[in-house]
Amino acid sequence: MATTCLVLVLTLVMASVAAGAESDIESLRAELDALRAEYEARLSELEGRLDAAEQKVAAAQATAPTTTTEPDTAAITAVAAATTSSSSDTVTSGNAFNPQISLILDGNYYHDGLGGSGSSLIGEAFQPSQPAHEHEGHEHSALANGFNLREAELAFSATVDPYFDAGAYFAFTGDDVEIEEAWFQTRALPHGLKLKGGRFFSDFGYINRQHPHQWDFVDQNLPYLNLLGDHGLQDNGLQLTWLPELPVYTLVGAELLQGDQERFGSFVVDDEHRDELGLSDRKDGPRLISTFIKLGPDLGYDHAMQIGASYAHNRQHQEEALAAEGDANLWGLDFIYKYDNPAPWGQRDLTLQAEYLWTRKDLLVRSGDDAGADVDLTTDGYYLQGVYGLAPRWQMGLRYDVLGATNQIRGATRLDFDQSDRWTVVLTWVPSEFSLFRFQYASSDILVEPGEREQFDAFWLQFLLSLGTHGQHRF
Amino acid sequence: MSSRIRSLSGNPGRRYQLLFLLALLLVPVAAMSAQTSQQLEVVASSSSTGALVRELGGEQVRLSILAPPDRDLHQLQARPGMMRALRRADLVTSLGADLEIGWLPVAIRQSANPAILPGRPGYFEAAAHVTLQDAHGIADRALGDVHPLGNPHINMDPERMATVATALAARLAQLDPANGKLYAERARDFSARVAARMKTWREGVDPELTAVLYHRDAKYLLDLLDVPLLGLLEPVPGVPPSGTHIRALNERLEGQHGIILYTPYQPDNPPRALARASGWRTVKLPLEPPLDADGDAYLAHMDRWVDALSGPEE
Secondary structure: OHHHHHHHHHHHHHHHHHHOOOOOHHHHHHHHHHHHHHHHHHHHHHHHHHHHHHHHHHHHHHHOOOOOOOOOOHHHHHHHHHHOOOOOOOOOHHHOOOOEEEEEEEEEEEEEOOOOOHHHHOOOOOOOOOOOOOOOOOOOOOOOOEEEEEEEEEEEEEEEEOOEEEEEEEEEEOOEEEEEEEEEEEOOOOOOEEEEEEEEEOOOOOHHHOOHHHOOOOOOOHHHHHHOOOOOOEEEEEEEEEOOOOOOEEEEEEEEEOOOOOOOOOOOOOHHHHHHHOOOOOOOOOOEEEEEEEEEOEEOOOEEEEEEEEEEEEEEEEEOOOOEEEEEEEEEEEEEEEEOOOOHHHOOOEEEEEEEEEEEEEEEEOOOOOOOOEEEEEEEEEEEEEEEEEEOOEEEEEEEEEEEEEEEEEEOOOEEOOOEEEEEEEEEEEEEOOEEEEEEEEEEEEEEEOOEEEEEEEEEEEEEEEEEOOOOOEO | OHHHHHHHHOHHHHHHHHHHHHHHHHHHHHHHHHOOOOOEEEEEOOHHHHHHHHHHHHHHEEEEEOOOOOOOOOOOOEOHHHHHHHHOOOEEEEOOOOOOOOOHHHHHHHOOOHHHOOOOOOEEEHHHHOOOOOOOOOOOHHHOOOOOOOOOOHHHOHHHHHHHHHHHHHHHHHHOHHHHHHHHHHHHHHHHHHHHHHHHHHHHOOOOOEEEEOOHHHHHHHHHOOOOEEEEOOOOOOOOOOHHHHHHHHHHHOOOOEEEEEOOOOOOHHHHHHHHHHOOEEEEOOOOOOOOOOHHHHHHHHHHHHHHHOOOOO
16 A cells, blocks of 8 residues: 555656656756655665564564554554454464363174173283272273163363363263363473373373273273273372473373272272271372373384383282282383374374283282281283274274283292283274274183183274364374 | 382382482483574474475574475374474464364474463464455364364465465564564565566466366465366365265366366375366375475475466476
8 A cells, every 4th residue: 555655656756747847857867866765765664664563463462362453553453454364363263162072972882702791801801919899980891792882972171271271071871970081281381391180091101091982992902901990090180291302202201199099009998898807098198109201203204103111109009809908010111103104094004002011019918817928919911003094094903912921929829820812903994084983803812710711702893973173183 | 028028119219219310311401402592493384384484584493394295284193203393492383274273282282382372472373364265164064074264275375375474574573573674574575476476377377277176275276366166076075075976076077178186195086087087187286385495495386286277288
């Protein structure tokens, strides 16, 4: 606009100059040159002011994104109209709905050769440490032969204020609602620090923090299912993570958790029975600490990798059958590699994932014949899995998981047990970002009791539908 | 024996010490790498805003790009390497309007860098600085993975990118006032080059030409050059075409002369099937300029698209 005005003025001036044709051409030319120089100077000055105005606008928007621009100069508003279409600096709908809501429907048709009991059996593979059956809540793994609605997960997440993000995840099963997660996390701490508090899935290992609908297979692997239970390491507490500025992605974290665990820190709830066994009362929380480190070397755009090591310690663990108590330790190593092919819809993408978990419970027998003796219960487990994009929207996965490669009692008695293992294949069809169907077959060989094995086949047909907010593509 | 076990159960304490020592070791390394240089650290979600950053920032910025040009920006995952780059960024630039919704917000949140959170000066979304086509449409997912905020593929519109460059220059100036004038000058220079190029582009385009796209991604360019868009291979965004859809599309193309445009990450078969049926030619071109592109390389990249639209003569 300013430029056109100036051009207009210039032509007018030139016209009037031309009208006075009496004067000498040379002096006219000199005058014109002078004029041009003057206007050029003015133009550049105006442009400079325009820039300043633009910067002012940007600054005003940054500091007060909701207030309209100050009407101190016409230039500012003009520039604002020219450069921005909205009053805000973001148009990503992440901020459009508060909170963001999503609902995930997770159902299946299931059949196994044991009349449906196979689905809970894979979570009860024999290990010397036996859960105290404290938790009566819903079990992800318990399915009937036939149709099942595993869960409907309702998730809310939002930025609360400039300081906190928060999220809440509810799992609805047939007759039960459970708070899977309800946490807040800081946004603005300096030096790469983040503090999280509330109820959350621990960042121990890799798969632990994933919700069931984020798994690459219908069900959880044997080591997590048996060593940590249906929900994995899920607890109330605090988490501090630190992402230092390093040339290699490095995340260090520590968690302080209440320690109410089904498997890793179990507790005999019944008072009388506990007294009979000579076991102590519940210690004050927090009883569980966990630490982890994750490294993600940069391998370019096609490849990505993360390796992690984790350790957790629960200072109170009771074994009802042994009348023993002590503490529990858990070590974990995780490895994940992803190949991302540019081909559409996951074709030729490859994911390799492996974790190793090792737990030992160091216990003291409180009553009975062995009273006063030490017992160590050690069980480990691992899984290896790979998922490959066969075609656009079609993935094939293979998993081998083992519980109890080391499966032993040491101390007062010395006993060794066999391992349980399983092979699983899965075929996944992803029609769109918001729906997914799976066919899965597993052949399990589970140690039910020492010397007693159960071998069975199981089939799943799963559907997963995502309603609402666009999912997050987390690594 | 019990003492042996006691000592074992005492181990965790020592393990914490070890972890603590490890953490202590990391501190000086972190401090070393935290020493900021004079350059602005800019992370671009893709090479198109990256090209603008390189053009305007020149020597004054250090740029890293999160997604290579051959990837679908809808589909990426927030990888550890992205978090590492974002962790020390002074500015993150994206195309925005939900294009990178699946991964960029997660990566930003996980990078623990408050300076680049949405709403802060360190967060720059190109789409916020231009008007978008198809905004405020029906947010119905029966219509696929729709963007109710509007078509986010503004990198295919050099004029809008020139507007974005002006806004980006102001943002760079806000973060680095000492070089503010320089950024503004470079933005003006880039806009002038776009304007100059527009003339030759408009003249080059075959006036009879019509086009079919796979996805609505090159719509801005077609509109800019007045090339009518006759249809999309995708029935709705994010859903692959069926045979019936391609046949129906082909019927609509009868008697027209045109071109089928698609990008490297979109499947080859549907465009080829339509090409066989209609006799139209197909052209496969990336939406994003090369990783090392600056302003000129971005314009050269747009040249390739315009060449495709300027008729079959070699």
